[in-house]
Amino acid sequence: MQKRPRPYFLLLIAALLCGCAVLPLESSKVPHFSSRMPAAVAHGYREAIGVIHAHSTASDGQLPPDAIARIADRQGLDFLILTDHNTLNPKAEGKEGRYGRTLMLAGDEISTAHGHYLALRLREEVKSREASQWTADQVASQGGLGFIPHPFWKRKPWSNPALKGFTGIEIYNAAEDARNKNPAMLGAATLLEGSDLSVGHWVARLDQPLALWDRLLSGGRQVVGIGGADAHGLVRFGLRLAPYSTIFKLVRNHLLIMGEVTEASVYEALEKGHLFVAHDVIADASGFLFAAVGPDGAVRGIMGDRVKREPGLKLYAHLPSPGETRFLKDAKRWPGWPGRRAGWQWMGLACTGWKLPARPSPGSTAIRST
Ligand SMILES: [Zn+2]
Ligand SMILES: [Zn+2]
Secondary structure, three states, X not given: OXXXXXXXXXXXXXXXXXXXXXXXXXXXXXXXXXOOOOHHHHOOOEXXXXXXXXXXXXXXXXXXXXXXXXXXXXXXXXXXXXXEEOOOHHHHOOOOEEEOOEEEEEEEEEEEOOEEEEEEOOOOOOOOOOOHHHHHHHHHHOOOEEEEOOOOOOOOOOOOOOOOOOOEEEEEEHHHHHHHHOHHHHHHHHHOOOOHHHHHHHOOOOHHHHHHHHHHHHOOOOOEEEEEEEEOOEEEOOEEEEOHHHHHHHOEEEEEEOOOOOHHHHHHHHHHOOEEEEOOOOOOOOOOEEEEEOOOOOEEEEOOOEOOOOOOOEEEEEOOOOEOEXXXXXXXXXXXXXXXXXXXXXXXXXXXXXXXXXXXXXXXXXXXXX
């Protein structure tokens, strides 16, 4: 990642939506939770940071795929996944591939009778726009991944709660945040185009998708939470309201992968939920990790993994800078603090980055709960 200028002098609040670990712990013997991360935990994984969910001129976006990829490259992103509406043309036309540092891949945001469905790792286009279960089955039969984007989008919220066979949901959608929840901030950001300061102020916490994710996880389903940019390069009245460069800063997915950044490693991490979602414009979240470690020091699982209960199992949350965390479970926010013991199933977590009004020196950033 390129070093980005950090906003400072003003108090900035934003959500750092973190990955999820599904831990079916059934006994009252509780794991130990610590902020200290053994070196072994990080061993073997590297972060691939990128943007998911962007629209090009293949559907209703403003720029062609290669121009969007170059924006991602200029921001130092490792990957970008285009998802044009009801077409896989960027893939069919050979637009996938490397653009400098950035690996661009192409999926399809399919319109179904019950809402949009984000289909990744497709081999071929799903032509018909049928009921959502039919679409999800078609995607799965290709070995594809399916995500429900913006499940609470005002214009067409997701309306099939019984859907089976999907991979996950968007727990944050930047377009929904900007256009539905924060139109005033959208205007301000337009006037201050490209300013990290304005973008940081833009971010709001959308509770509904997090609550849905929590409910799904609590019901025993393994559901991957991702952050969607939903970037279109929106232009209204001649004004560039939400340029790709701004939206790409608003929400990024940090995948934990083994080896190089390839199509296979990116999609594998998304399938397994080996990721966390962050608003890096507030503070660089690189280095965050949530992991379960056995008594022998070996890693039993990271975000997204299902881990068996065993004596001596410890849960570690490693934050990129000192801070506080809170954990979501069964629609409650449980207090949490590194070093404390906890007696519930740790299923999802979210924490909020709160940048202190401090000089931009190392260690000036704190992570605080909401
Ligand atoms: Zn959509
Ligand atoms: Zn979209």
